[in-house]
Amino acid sequence: MALKYSSKINKIRSFAFWLIFLGIGVMYIGLVFKDTSWLMATFMILGMCFVGLSTVVYFWIGMLSTRTIQIVCPSCEKPTKMLGRVDACMHCDQPLTMDKSLEGKEFDEKYNTKRYKKQETQS
Numbered sequence: 700m701a702l703k704y705s706s707k708i709n710k711i712r713s714f715a716f717w718l719i720f721l722g723i724g725v726m727y728i729g730l731v732f733k734d735t736s737w738l739m740a741t742f743m744i745l746g747m748c749f750v751g752l753s754t755v756v757y758f759w760i761g762m763l764s765t766r767t768i769q770i771v772c773p774s775c776e777k778p779t780k781m782l783g784r785v786d787a788c789m790h791c792d793q794p795l796t797m798d799k800s801l802e803g804k805e806f807d808e809k810y811n812t813k814r815y816k817k818q819e820t821q822s
């Protein structure tokens with residue numbers, strides 16, 4: 700069975716969400732070692748690193764969002780954002796494409812890669 704494809708931005712967003720969760724978890728572990736100050740400090744710093752990284756990822760989503768194309772999903776008729784030539788609807792995971800030549804073809808992440816674009820311009 701093929702893996703369910705989900706929107707890229709949704710994927711990155713859930714990654715950032717879990718990073719915050721992980722960071723808080725690690726900081727919480729630090730509290731367990733509050734009698735050993737260096738160990739607690741290590742966990743606290745590590746936890747803050749995860750939270751900091753998550754902030755970077757959220758910032759990256761913001762950057763990516765400026766390059767997305769707003770369209771209305773033909774399947775659920777909600778407005779969604781597309782990143783790249785192929786992406787999935789943010790609401791119903793309906794595969795979407797900007798390229799007429801790719802319509803009807805099997806949905807594949809490879810259509811977003813540079814190598815594929817190069818092959819296509821040569822032919």
Ligand SMILES: [Zn+2]
Pocket residue numbers: 772773774775776777779788789790791792793
């Ligand atoms: Zn949809």
